[in-house]
Amino acid sequence: MADFIEELEWRGMIHDMTPGVKEQMNRELTTAYIGFDPTADSLHIGSLVQIMTLVHLQRAGHKPLALVGGATGMVGDPTGKSAERNLLSSDVLEHNLKGVKKQLERFLDFDCGDNSAEVVNNYDWFKEFSFLDFIRDVGKHITINYMLAKDSVKKRMEFGMSFTEFSYQLVQGYDYLWLYRNKGCKVQLGGSDQWGNIVTGTELIRRVEQGEAFAVTTPLIKKADGTKFGKTEGGNVWLDKDKTSPYHFYQYWLNASDEDAENYIRIFTLMNKEEIEAIIGEHRKAPHLRTLQQALAKDVTIRVHSEEDYEMAVKASAILFGKSTTEELSSIDEATLLAVFEGVPQITVSRDVLATSPDVTSFLSELTDTIIFGSKGEARRMIQGGGVSINKKKVNDPEEIVDYPLLQNKYLLAQKGKKNYYLIIID
Structure with a gap:
């Protein structure tokens, strides 16, 4: 099996990890999971970091679990938030869950034997779990002092925090415990802002099962100019073409700065180290040709959408920014035409x-x-x-x-x- 941790390290995708995780991954086929928040019926490109982490996990021979939070979506993760989120109804959540599952199936192999990917929904194990059972079987193992020490809690105390949000880390911790017991899951992956919630899970497994579990987090992506990754003037860059057209999706990557593109091509593509270094070297010789950005935009657009969508986006870009003919303009479809000229009178x-x-x-x-x-x-x-x-x-x-x-x-x-x-x- 390939070395999963080593792969993430050279790509700059490791922020922190618990001791022993590399030895665990090299010792045996390991099941690991990442949670996805179903607050919308599509993921956005911020979620691509975690999707790519699962892709590398599976390519290294391990088993990926994608947890879609039907239960945690009803509670709302306070991490990084200054105010409590609106809670979603069960109907909206169900609709969102279907959309997210469909997108995950585009990236992961769900039929490849022992390390086939699997989507799980934590509502399945929480729906029959009573409040009294939860505080008795889970709550008694984690102290208030332990929970208050977490950054996600400390940062919210000055604004006020409901018990619903305060309990979130216990709910996520129990997810890990349930997956450890029922799926043999020994590693939880996530963004660096999730570290506190993840290690609550490893602590719960240690205290309840006397078991050993591990955590690996990826850095939060930041753009070189200080603006937020995955955001444009129009809002989030979504993976759903009905929310962000393939043309605008392609343009987002094409417009990355040189510094950002060197970072992105490691994180968001499956090119190997030699291929990436060759593209970066070629780009540095003639930065004005934007070789790096073009390679990045092509790879990500094809993988998220399709080769046909990529070709349409390239054609549309030439129409708007270069010389083109009436015939070329006539060849783009209506959705792309409207996307290209969105905002014009x-x-x-x-x-x-x-x-x-x-x-x-x-x-x-x-x-x-x-x-x-x-x-x-x-x-x-x-x-x-x-x-x-x-x-x-x-x-x-x-x-x-x-x-x-x-x-x-x-x-x-x-x-x-x-x-x-x-x-x-x-x-």
């Missing part, structure tokens, strides 16, 4: 207006509510100066008839100058 006109338009000058001014051009004179002057295109084809004659094939039988793309785009929706 949109104007709706009827098919009758389009059909009866006397000329392109009138169409780009009066007949589109003077949004593109304030007057026919302004439109005419810019057309004569070569500064107007429709569907990436330059308009040469102010008097020509508007007779352009519609994109997706519904849209025209007008361009004024180099950077001003307008999406005309033909209703």
Whole structure:
């Protein structure tokens, strides 16, 4: 079996670990788990760090468990929060759980023998566990002093903390105990902010079962410029293409700084050390070509979405940022077209207006509510100066008839100058 800990170390994916974990992983096929929070029906790229940790675990010959927190999602993890979260209903949680499970199945092998991946839901073992049984069988083994010493608790004390959130580390600790007893799980993995919750589980196993269990945490990803990883002006970068289009997903990685991209390519791809060092070396010789970012964006986009989505994203990027033809513009699908031109002014006109338009000058001014051009004179002057295109084809004659094939039988793309785009929706 490959050395799992060694693999994570050279990739910069180890923040902390308990003594003896490397020996355990090298001694035998080991079952390890990570918990995923079902607060939405999709994971975002922050979760990719933990997904990749499970991928490396399985590739090293060990068995990954992905715990989707149907029970803990009802409580809410206080870690890193300054206020208590809204608790989710069982219906919303069930919907979210299905979405998260579906995404995890894209990365892990669930049919490969002894080290097949498995998804577990902690609601299955908590739903029949009464409160009195819990405080008797679990709560008595961990002292209040021990729980108060955890950073996730100390940081919240100044804001106030409900008993619900205070109990979270015991609930997560019991997850580990249950998986130790029922699945032979000996390692819990997670982000560095989860260290306190994880070692509560190892302590519970030691006190209740006199057993030995281990913890490994990964560093929290930080961008070189200090902004939060996985966030854009539009919010989270999601793994679900309906929440973050493959085009925007691809652009997120493509726009990474050189420093960040060198970090990301180790964490988020399965390229080996030699491949990564070769790409970084090539990039450093000509940083303006962005070889590193292109390799990163390609690898991650294909793995999270598909090769077809990646190719569509590349094509769309060329349309927006480079020279392209009407045929290339026509070849991108509607979802990508709308994603690329998200935020540009949109104007709706009827098919009758389009059909009866006397000329392109009138169409780009009066007949589109003077949004593109304030007057026919302004439109005419810019057309004569070569500064107007429709569907990436330059308009040469102010008097020509508007007779352009519609994109997706519904849209025209007008361009004024180099950077001003307008999406005309033909209703």
